[in-house]
Amino acid sequence: MALLFDPEDPPEVPPKGSHPLIWRLAWMMWTEHQQDITGCCRASSCRARWQEWPCEQHHLAVAGLHAATGNRRKAPPNRAQPRRWTRGHEPGS
């Protein structure tokens, strides 16, 4: 099945034939959960946990974009643990 959008750069406007509400919700989540220059997710909810990118929400957003276009692609499992800084290895030390 041909994709109706570029998963690396999905358009804000829902592709023709897709579910507009699901698309917009997934697109908003997709734009929020992007990689920042440190390699972590830039979303505040993920930054608070030093969540590596791609985070679970990013995978969910991509799955949502596919779901909006009627493509039943499953999100890959993401069991990554939040990164913890140990004593003596704090950022900037």
Ligand SMILES: [Zn+2]
């Ligand atoms: Zn995130």
